Amino acid sequence: MTPRRKQRLIMVVFMLLGISIATTLALKAFNENMMFFYSPTEIKEGKAPTNQDFRLGGLVVEGSVRRKDNNLTVFFDLTDNNEVITVSYEGILPDLFREGQGIIARGQLNDDGVVIAVEVLAKHDENYMPPEVSDALEKAKGEQQ
Amino acid sequence: MIAEIGHVALIIAFVLAVIQALVPLAGAQLGKTRWINLATPVARGQLLFVGLAYVCLTYSFLVNDFSVRYVASTSNTALPLIYKISGVWGAHEGSLLLWALLLSSWTVVVSIFSTGIPKIMLARVISVMGMVSVGFISFMLFTSNPFVRLFPAPVDGRSLNPLLQDPGLAIHPPMLYMGYVGFSVAFAFSIAAMIDGKLDAAWARWVRPWTNIAWVFMTLGIALGSWWAYYELGWGGWWFWDPVENASLMPWLVGTALIHSLAVTEKRAAFKSWTVLLAIFTFSLVLLGTFLVRSGVLTSVHAFATDPARGVFILVFLIIVIGGSLLLYAWRAPSLRSVGQFSIVSRETGLLLNNVILATMAGTVLLGTLYPLVLDALGVGKISVGPPYFNQVMVWLAVPLYLLMGLGFFVRWKKDSLSRLSRKAIIPLAVSLVIAILLPLLFAPEQHWLTFIGLISASWVALTALLWLLNSNTSPFKLPLSTWGAVIAHLGMAVTVTGITLTSMYSHEKDVRLAPGEFYEIGDYQFKLIGVKEVRRDNYIAYQGVVEASEAGKHLVLLHPEKRTYSQSSMPMTEAAIDAGLFRDLFVALGEPLGSGSWSLRIYHKPFVRWIWMGSLIMAFGGLLAAMDKRYRRRGKTKNEAVSS
Numbered sequence: 166m167t168p169r170r171k172q173r174l175i176m177v178v179f180m181l182l183g184i185s186i187a188t189t190l191a192l193k194a195f196n197e198n199m200m201f202f203y204s205p206t207e208i209k210e211g212k213a214p215t216n217q218d219f220r221l222g223g224l225v226v227e228g229s230v231r232r233k234d235n236n237l238t239v240f241f242d243l244t245d246n247n248e249v250i251t252v253s254y255e256g257i258l259p260d261l262f263r264e265g266q267g268i269i270a271r272g273q274l275n276d277d278g279v280v281i282a283v284e285v286l287a288k289h290d291e292n293y294m295p296p297e298v299s300d301a302l303e304k305a306k307g308e309q310q
Numbered sequence: 311m312i313a314e315i316g317h318v319a320l321i322i323a324f325v326l327a328v329i330q331a332l333v334p335l336a337g338a339q340l341g342k343t344r345w346i347n348l349a350t351p352v353a354r355g356q357l358l359f360v361g362l363a364y365v366c367l368t369y370s371f372l373v374n375d376f377s378v379r380y381v382a383s384t385s386n387t388a389l390p391l392i393y394k395i396s397g398v399w400g401a402h403e404g405s406l407l408l409w410a411l412l413l414s415s416w417t418v419v420v421s422i423f424s425t426g427i428p429k430i431m432l433a434r435v436i437s438v439m440g441m442v443s444v445g446f447i448s449f450m451l452f453t454s455n456p457f458v459r460l461f462p463a464p465v466d467g468r469s470l471n472p473l474l475q476d477p478g479l480a481i482h483p484p485m486l487y488m489g490y491v492g493f494s495v496a497f498a499f500s501i502a503a504m505i506d507g508k509l510d511a512a513w514a515r516w517v518r519p520w521t522n523i524a525w526v527f528m529t530l531g532i533a534l535g536s537w538w539a540y541y542e543l544g545w546g547g548w549w550f551w552d553p554v555e556n557a558s559l560m561p562w563l564v565g566t567a568l569i570h571s572l573a574v575t576e577k578r579a580a581f582k583s584w585t586v587l588l589a590i591f592t593f594s595l596v597l598l599g600t601f602l603v604r605s606g607v608l609t610s611v612h613a614f615a616t617d618p619a620r621g622v623f624i625l626v627f628l629i630i631v632i633g634g635s636l637l638l639y640a641w642r643a644p645s646l647r648s649v650g651q652f653s654i655v656s657r658e659t660g661l662l663l664n665n666v667i668l669a670t671m672a673g674t675v676l677l678g679t680l681y682p683l684v685l686d687a688l689g690v691g692k693i694s695v696g697p698p699y700f701n702q703v704m705v706w707l708a709v710p711l712y713l714l715m716g717l718g719f720f721v722r723w724k725k726d727s728l729s730r731l732s733r734k735a736i737i738p739l740a741v742s743l744v745i746a747i748l749l750p751l752l753f754a755p756e757q758h759w760l761t762f763i764g765l766i767s768a769s770w771v772a773l774t775a776l777l778w779l780l781n782s783n784t785s786p787f788k789l790p791l792s793t794w795g796a797v798i799a800h801l802g803m804a805v806t807v808t809g810i811t812l813t814s815m816y817s818h819e820k821d822v823r824l825a826p827g828e829f830y831e832i833g834d835y836q837f838k839l840i841g842v843k844e845v846r847r848d849n850y851i852a853y854q855g856v857v858e859a860s861e862a863g864k865h866l867v868l869l870h871p872e873k874r875t876y877s878q879s880s881m882p883m884t885e886a887a888i889d890a891g892l893f894r895d896l897f898v899a900l901g902e903p904l905g906s907g908s909w910s911l912r913i914y915h916k917p918f919v920r921w922i923w924m925g926s927l928i929m930a931f932g933g934l935l936a937a938m939d940k941r942y943r944r945r946g947k948t949k950n951e952a953v954s955s
Contacts, residue, residue, distance in 0.1 A: 183663075
């Protein structure tokens with residue numbers, strides 16, 4: 166092997182090594198941060214993970230929003246018109262959050278079957294239903310029939 | 311009537327684009343001078359008619375012609391003038407028309423500033439740009455025509471989302487599109503070079519300024535978008551790893567790699583096929599980004615199912631552009647021989663590694679953006695990838711990138727020695743180390759290793775750039791503009807990195823419940839709610855909070871965050887109040903009434919957040935300087951090419 170070829174080989178080996186390390190780390194991070202979406206029905210069926218964040222979505226049940234008096238904790242119920250899940254969240258709800266709207270929350274399930282949300286999302290369009298929510302509603306409809 | 315004129319103009323523009331795409335190229339292959347000479351006039355004709363179509367659509371907006379469906383769906387009579395003008399690119403159809411307009415403008419500008427370029431080359435470049443134009447105009451004509459009539463015409467149009475009624479966002483799309491479309495020039499030149507089979511230093515000199523300018527616009531466009539999200543969305547964040555943002559970041563990353571790879575191609579006649587490949591990838595990501603954002607596929611992959619024609623068209627277009635250019639690449643790239651040899655320790659290697667890292671970054675963003683869409687489209691499941699994924703991966707890829715950004719200035723072309731390099735690097739490295747340890751100890755409330763990583767990267771990048779300016783043998787004022795451009799762009803990056811680090815590590819964000827007279831403290835800052843009152847303006851009603859911010863007991867400023875309800879929409883909107891400063895922003899947003907006069911408030915203290923956008927402006931300025939270097943303006947053939955292939 167000529168010195169030049171040897172140098173090239175070393176370089177290629179190093180670069181492949183670097184790229185494979187980067188890919189491994191990226192895929193690991195990807196797996197750790199991948200969140201699945203569950204509908205209230207699926208959560209009631211016990212499909213949602215226990216020690217991991219996941220997303221859930223549904224319609225906010227009319228009249229279900231309750232606040233604590235001394236802090237920003239708020240409780241509300243989400244439904245896919247089949248099952249109901251209670252969500253608790255501490256903080257300011259987004260502008261478009263209101264009863265009857267489709268919203269998405271991210272959080273974990275506690276032992277009482279309440280989802281402790283760390284994020285609540287409502288999309289920035291009054292006519293818009295998050296696609297996950299509309300799908301979940303469709304699915305629940307199918308199961309009822 | 312006007313809409314019909316616009317429609318016809320678009321059809322004529324389409325015909326001209328087809329001629330532009332075929333005739334000059336055929337002329338170049340067959341050696342027919344008259345066909346070649348057709349390139350410039352036909353490109354100008356196309357611009358004329360696309361421009362006419364654009365004017366017609368703008369006119370329909372200005373006169374509130376709601377019989378045009380697109381106008382009815384994005385504008386209304388109460389909309390202020392500026393948002394009627396910007397409403398033209400407010401949705402899918404019109405933004406395609408803006409794209410086509412910018413594309414034909416770039417084509418004409420290229421034809422004007424290309425007196426030094428051989429006519430055959432220019433003819434091919436213009437033809438390739440014509441092909442892209444054919445794609446866009448036919449997409450409009452066949453699936454997304456902005457001039458379609460609506461019958462019966464509504465009395466008034468729908469509202470433009472109040473979030474979008476903002477000057478920052480009005481100019482964000484044209485900025486970004488200028489950048490997007492600008493990369494079509496590098497793409498067209500690359501395709502032309504592959505057809506030609508020749509790619510030399512002169513070629514790189516033609517392409518570099520165009521690429522730089524495109525990059526400048528794209529940098530500004532992305533920064534504007536981030537700034538808008540910060541002050542308008544009311545969340546106080548500056549980057550959300552939203553697919554819409556990712557779509558613009560990916561071509562920026564690969565475009566940055568392209569700029570650096572072009573430098574090697576010009577100076578060292580190396581990386582030729584890599585440069586061409588990067589140009590193809592950048593433009594492919596640009597197309598992907600345009601369609602991702604505007605086609606509706608992001609709000610729902612099923613948007614394609616409701617309008618299959620659009621989805622099929624986009625897929626076919628992407629396949630033709632990406633597949634076609636990659637096929638051409640596989641066939642012709644071996645003929646673009648890179649002659650410049652270099653050893654492991656050399657500037658070439660450094661730039662190669664920089665390119666690999668940037669491409670890897672773009673790849674990880676692509677994975678995180680497209681994978682959930684693909685899974686959903688296949689019906690496998692609904693997943694989302696959170697910001698932690700992007701943050702983790704980007705931080706680890708950025709560290710070696712910044713290390714190289716600094717070393718790249720010191721290391722010599724072709725061959726260098728590690729011992730010389732380490733002697734050069736030791737001083738800036740030591741100083742950066744001191745800065746990164748000392749500054750947080752002196753000023754920061756708490757220490758974190760990420761702060762250290764961020765600060766050492768930023769100071770290293772900044773110091774190496776400055777040292778290089780001082781150490782070069784010639785006086786800094788005699789250095790070429792491209793050198794200044796590089797130094798300033800790197801400094802800008804350092805400023806942005808500092809901003810990102812300090813904002814991410816030391817921001818305080820808190821949602822609180824306050825009754826009038828109560829206050830909340832962040833460090834030395836005190837936020838006292840004075841009260842909330844109702845105010846009425848032209849097109850909205852708002853609750854306006856009055857919050858007194860004071861620092862260490864001294865009155866600073868009265869902040870007026872608002873919760874608005876616009877008349878044409880039932881949707882409330884948060885308008886945050888920001889007290890901006892070079893070293894910190896105070897940010898207050900109004901939440902909701904909680905009864906008995908109390909309100910929820912969102913209170914942020916964001917140190918150094920301005921530096922993120924300031925750095926982007928500096929980067930863009932650097933890119934502009936580099937593009938204006940006088941060696942790109944040399945006319946005619948240069949004698950004595952240092953390296954020619």
